[in-house]
Amino acid sequence: xxxxxxxxxxxxxxxxxxxxxxxxxxxxxxxxxxxxxxxxxxxxxxxxxxxxxxxxxxxxxxxxxxxxxxxxxxxxxxxxxxxxxxxxxxxxxxxxxxxxxxxxxxxxxxxxxxxxxxxxxxxxxxxxxxxxxxxxxxxxxxxxxxxxxxxxxxxxxxxxxxxxxxxxxxxxxxxxxxxxxxxxxxxxxxxxxxxxxxxxxxxxxxxxxxxxxxxxxxxxxxxxxxxxxxxxxxxxxxxxxxxxxxxxxxxxxxxxxxx
Numbered sequence: 653x654x655x656x657x658x659x660x661x662x663x664x665x666x667x668x669x670x671x672x673x674x675x676x677x678x679x680x681x682x683x684x685x686x687x688x689x690x691x692x693x694x695x696x697x698x699x700x701x702x703x704x705x706x707x708x709x710x711x712x713x714x715x716x717x718x719x720x721x722x723x724x725x726x727x728x729x730x731x732x733x734x735x736x737x738x739x740x741x742x743x744x745x746x747x748x749x750x751x752x753x754x755x756x757x758x759x760x761x762x763x764x765x766x767x768x769x770x771x772x773x774x775x776x777x778x779x780x781x782x783x784x785x786x787x788x789x790x791x792x793x794x795x796x797x798x799x800x801x802x803x804x805x806x807x808x809x810x811x812x813x814x815x816x817x818x819x820x821x822x823x824x825x826x827x828x829x830x831x832x833x834x835x836x837x838x839x840x841x842x843x844x845x846x847x848x849x850x851x852x853x854x855x856x857x858x859x860x861x862x863x864x865x866x867x868x869x870x871x872x873x874x875x876x877x878x879x880x881x882x883x884x885x886x887x888x889x890x891x892x893x894x895x896x897x898x899x900x901x902x903x904x905x906x907x908x909x910x911x
Contacts (some may be wrong), residue, residue: 656727667776677908708787708788708791708862708865710788710865711766711767711769711867712767712868712872717906718828718908719904719906720904720905721903721904722903723871723875723903723904724893724902725904726875727874727889727893729878730877730882730884731877732885732886732889733883733884733885734885734886735820735885736818736819736820736821737876738818738819738895740823741815741816743834745822746830746831746833746835747831748831749834750762750808750835751834751835753835753836754833754909755766758778759778760808762778762779763778763837765780765796765808765842767837768785769796775826778838779798780798781798782796782797783795784797787844788861788862788864788865788869790844790847790861791826791862794806806843806844806845807845807848808840808841808843808911809841809842809847809851810841811838811839811841811876812833812836812839812876812882813853813855814853815853816853816855817833817880817882818852820877820882820883821881821883824881825880829910832880832909832910833876833880836876836907837908838876838879838905838909839872855884856870856891857887857891858870860891866895866898867895867899868902870892870895870901870902871904871905875904878904879910
């Protein structure tokens with residue numbers, strides 16, 4: 653009988669379950685703390701767990717644009733500064749939208765649609781009537797048909813958002829240079845309306861496309877900033893470096909319209 657009295661009672665199953673959860677949570681928190689303290693890149697680790705997208709072949713990639721150096725090397729030449737004020741920014745500060753900056757007789761929106769869409773149909777005035785976009789930002793496909801309610805399904809995104817450009821040096825550019833930046837094919841990409849809204853005016857530290865297009869996307873951002881003398885913020889540069897580490901041979905691109 654004495655032995656039975658000395659024998660401890662087992663904790664109820666429910667109590668043991670909750671204690672196990674608490675212990676596991678402590679281990680996770682301790683692991684994250686140790687990870688951060690020892691210099692591990694948490695953002696890169698989280699990104700690595702996401703499904704890798706299939707590299708997207710875009711119209712841009714086959715547009716004949718010339719390359720030079722690597723995006724990583726060009727990024728190293730960009731000035732690093734904190735963002736300036738957004739005060740004074742408006743779309744009109746970057747010239748008339750979709751101006752024919754390359755002088756081919758077609759406005760830039762239709763030039764970009766022609767470049768980026770497949771199964772293309774155009775009328776005699778170079779306006780794109782229909783086609784299919786394989787959106788590099790999301791990897792999804794969307795059919796384009798010109799029309800009052802349907803054209804908006806395929807907007808043209810500024811790879812370096814104009815608001816971001818304004819805060820990172822575009823205030824120092826002339827009116828004609830800002831008009832070139834706002835209509836430079838290097839800085840324009842057809843995408844889906846959902847991706848365009850989600851990205852908004854974010855830089856690489858706050859928004860990136862699906863992983864299959866991140867290298868070219870960052871390569872284009874670096875190239876635009878180099879062409880127009882814009883700077884990068886510290887967090888923006890870190891995000892760009894993180895992407896370019898996965899593709900050290902990613903080229904930088906030369907603007908065909910920057911004078």
